[in-house]
Amino acid sequence: MKTLLKLTICLLTATTLAQTSIKKELDTITTVEQAEKLLETKKSRKNKVLIFNEEKHKTKLATALLNTNVGSIKTVKTEFNTTHYKVITKSDERHYRISYIYFDGNTLEASKIVDYKNDILKSYEDGIRFDDLAKRYSMDRNAKRGGDSGWLKEGSMPTEVEEQAFNLDNKLNTIYTVRIPETNSFYIILKTERIKTIKEIKVLKIVD
Incomplete structure (x- = not known):
């Protein structure tokens, strides 16, 4: 029982440290170029730079991110993983239809x-x-x-x-x-x- 408890504590500590490390990395990212360089060190198809548009993207996540400030980080936890979203740039772009x-x-x-x-x-x-x-x-x-x-x-x-x-x-x-x-x-x-x-x-x- 004690062994299991220690193992659980170790896993939780490792997870917390990993997330803290990622957030520290994200804090240093202020441009798209820096984001792309970071992605080169984190090879995964899940890691990427996304573009959200207030007309095209109506999900709760997109709406929440569109309403935050540049530099904000939103963390979403699920049973399987933790995903961090950092808003790098925000602009008003001319569009036509x-x-x-x-x-x-x-x-x-x-x-x-x-x-x-x-x-x-x-x-x-x-x-x-x-x-x-x-x-x-x-x-x-x-x-x-x-x-x-x-x-x-x-x-x-x-x-x-x-x-x-x-x-x-x-x-x-x-x-x-x-x-x-x-x-x-x-x-x-x-x-x-x-x-x-x-x-x-x-x-x-x-x-x-």
Whole structure:
């Protein structure tokens, strides 16, 4: 009985010391670069730098972290392990949201793209929903979502697409087209949301 008690105490002491050591390491991390260097010493797929966005991530954990200050550490204990989350950076980033239909000119003839474009524009004017048209025509993998891009941070899509997404002359629920000669790509785009500033954080996750 005494041996078991001693063993239990030793295990608890070792665990406490390990967690204290990790927290001391986390206290020294103030930049993403430092976080990435720390991850090089802790090889595990569970350890990583995460990005949480107040529009995309609605879990209790994400909400709690988004509402804490830079430098804060949140520790979550389960039966199997202890996970530490440290908020490294917090920023307000411009985001946009569109729905689009994409055509790859490298696999589809230009004349066919023109025909499809005309069919799509006419169908939309006749009252056909854009998401139904995207599901039918788009060559992008988001066709199943009706072409919805979700909220995207600036730099997520080709420059030509984003220039039009941020163009205030393009009103909501209006269609415009973008052609990118360099990649032989063609987009039919519906502006679905106004430009929005969204809170975003980068978090270092370390699992004991």
